[in-house]
Amino acid sequence: MATNRMKQVVWAGVVTVALLISAASVFALSLGKYEKVKVSNGTVTLLVAKLADGKVHFYKFEDGGKEITFFAAKASDGSIKTAFDACDSCFKSKKGYEQQGDKMNCKNCNQKFAINRLGPNATGGCNPGYLPHQENGNSITISVNDLKGGARYF
Secondary structure: OHHHHHHHHHHHHHHHHHHHHHHHHHHHHHHOOEEEOOEEOOEEEEEHHHHHHOOOEEEEEEEOOEEEEEEEEEOOOOOEEEEEEEEOOOHHHOOOEEEEOOEEEEOOOOOEEEHHHOOOOOOOOOOEEEOOOEEEOOEEEEEHHHHHOOHHHO
16 A cells, blocks of 8 residues: 555656646746847848748847847748737737747737738737838848837837
8 A cells, every 4th residue: 555655656756847847948948039139230130041941030129128029030922021029909918929830829819910911011909010121132130210119019
């Protein structure tokens, strides 16, 4: 009888440790979601080649202690899309978006938005907040003023 109880205690311990390791891994991965950008001459520059992997890349810009987060992706049509990691509707939740295939999913209300359709005509509501950029061959640039324009979301 004591051996059965001992086995239960050991298994409970193993399960508890596994759950703690899983939770720590998820937490550690979420810390690394945003890559900090550097400003040069009033702009932020991102390499287009980095976006060729089909994944959305998340960035953060720090302005006077406030973090303004955004993402960039190469859409399936080859165009580059940039947007704030927030929207007009759900920004107060501070949950942002996650990529689900060729769509961005709002982590607050679960609405999905095709990456191909992000841009100046997809604004308002729960659409990711539009962030203008300029393409310059191998790179894209984003104005610091445009980044600061999204500060209200954060």
